Amino acid sequence: xxxxxxxxxxxxxxxxxxxxxxxxxxxxxxxxxxxxxxxxxxxxxxxxxxxxxxxxxxxxxxxxxxxxxxxxxxxxxxxxxxxxxxxxxxxxxxxxxxxxxxxxxxxxxxxxxxxxxxxxxxxxxxxxxxxxxxxxxxxxxxxxxxxxxxxxxxxxxxxxxxxxxxxxxxxxxxxxxxxxxxxxxxxxxxxxxxxxxxxxxxxxxxxxxxxxxxxxxxxxxxxxxxxxxxxxxxxxxxxxxxxxxxxxxxxxxxxxxxxxxxxxxxxxxxxxxxxxxxxxxxxxxxxxxxxxxxxxxxxxxxxxxxxxxxxxxxxxxxxxxxxxxxxxxxxxxxxxxxxxxxxxxxxxxxxxxxxxxxxxxxxxxxxxxxxxxxxxxxxxxxxxxxxxxxxxxxx
Numbered sequence: 001x002x003x004x005x006x007x008x009x010x011x012x013x014x015x016x017x018x019x020x021x022x023x024x025x026x027x028x029x030x031x032x033x034x035x036x037x038x039x040x041x042x043x044x045x046x047x048x049x050x051x052x053x054x055x056x057x058x059x060x061x062x063x064x065x066x067x068x069x070x071x072x073x074x075x076x077x078x079x080x081x082x083x084x085x086x087x088x089x090x091x092x093x094x095x096x097x098x099x100x101x102x103x104x105x106x107x108x109x110x111x112x113x114x115x116x117x118x119x120x121x122x123x124x125x126x127x128x129x130x131x132x133x134x135x136x137x138x139x140x141x142x143x144x145x146x147x148x149x150x151x152x153x154x155x156x157x158x159x160x161x162x163x164x165x166x167x168x169x170x171x172x173x174x175x176x177x178x179x180x181x182x183x184x185x186x187x188x189x190x191x192x193x194x195x196x197x198x199x200x201x202x203x204x205x206x207x208x209x210x211x212x213x214x215x216x217x218x219x220x221x222x223x224x225x226x227x228x229x230x231x232x233x234x235x236x237x238x239x240x241x242x243x244x245x246x247x248x249x250x251x252x253x254x255x256x257x258x259x260x261x262x263x264x265x266x267x268x269x270x271x272x273x274x275x276x277x278x279x280x281x282x283x284x285x286x287x288x289x290x291x292x293x294x295x296x297x298x299x300x301x302x303x304x305x306x307x308x309x310x311x312x313x314x315x316x317x318x319x320x321x322x323x324x325x326x327x328x329x330x331x332x333x334x335x336x337x338x339x340x341x342x343x344x345x346x347x348x349x350x351x352x353x354x355x356x357x358x359x360x361x362x363x364x365x366x367x368x369x370x371x372x373x374x375x376x377x378x379x380x381x382x383x384x385x386x387x388x389x390x391x392x393x394x395x
Contacts, residue, residue, distance in 0.1 A: 079125020
């Protein structure tokens with residue numbers, strides 16, 4: 001053992017302690033500055049000074065050089081990292097051998113088996129470059145190789161995002177600020193699934209989710225709507241009772257689009273006037289109330305706002321909203337708390353801060369289902385625009 005290469009290092013730590021410390025560093029940082037992929041705040045005593053750090057775009061064989069590069073890469077205040085698969089020990093090659101199979105040798109000497117640890121993180125955020133590029137969510141599989149002294153000799157990353165896509169995002173400037181984030185507190189009886197979905201999409205735009213993350217969000221939506229449907233028939237389950245209680249929550253307020261689930265044929269938002277769907281544009285709905293029905297507030301006007309060039313230009317479409325009566329299976333007519341009809345009466349194109357607006361001859365009827373409405377989150381579905389589902393956050 002060469003003391004010159006292990007000075008200040010934690011030698012021969014139990015593997016479970018290494019895993020615990022790395023897990024903390026990945027999420028919080030060694031000294032609490034934030035996950036080390038965003039801050040460089042890692043435990044240097046766990047790594048060899050000549051440790052190899054490699055990902056699909058880079059390879060560095062220096063702990064100090066790698067740590068310094070991380071410190072100037074992401075902006076920790078506007079970036080996030082989460083551990084989505086816990087760190088685990090990978091089986092060694094000898095454990096995977098068939099009975100009677102000899103361990104691999106080189107020049108008559110048995111090769112040393114290094115311990116490997118694997119985990120997965122999800123990252124996204126803004127880079128600390130003059131043009132403030134935004135890197136959309138991606139997953140990284142991390143494999144740590146630990147040598148015979150118990151130090152990390154290699155850190156490998158495998159990305160869910162193509163290296164070319166990552167480089168493209170790194171050189172694409174962000175023209176405008178991130179979308180507005182809702183700071184509404186968590187209601188005491190908000191269902192757990194809804195809270196989870198809220199924290200996943202709050203302050204984000206529809207385009208910026210990884211494919212894996214979309215699958216997770218779609219599963220969340222499916223679970224919420226399944227429980228919502230069950231709660232209308234039964235109140236045996238506490239979570240169903242909570243979801244049922246939220247169905248009477250008012251639509252009234254300002255809602256920002258945070259997630260879009262395309263319709264069966266890939267349809268997106270129903271636009272009365274087509275315009276470019278740039279990634280930096282935001283969409284809002286503002287519901288206003290004038291009428292109380294069955295002790296609940298029913299909105300009777302709506303303004304749809306779609307940005308064309310970020311906050312510099314937008315289209316506003318306005319009209320009235322009314323609940324639609326449906327015929328039940330028994331032949332009677334009843335109101336459903338889900339289905340609404342929007343009678344579009346006009347629109348206008350406005351420049352920044354509504355300083356200059358031009359009227360647009362927009363008219364028509366739109367149907368939408370309000371599948372779930374809570375204090376902070378709404379799931380809706382457009383019925384005459386291809387069946388796309390939207391998840392909005394109340395500001």
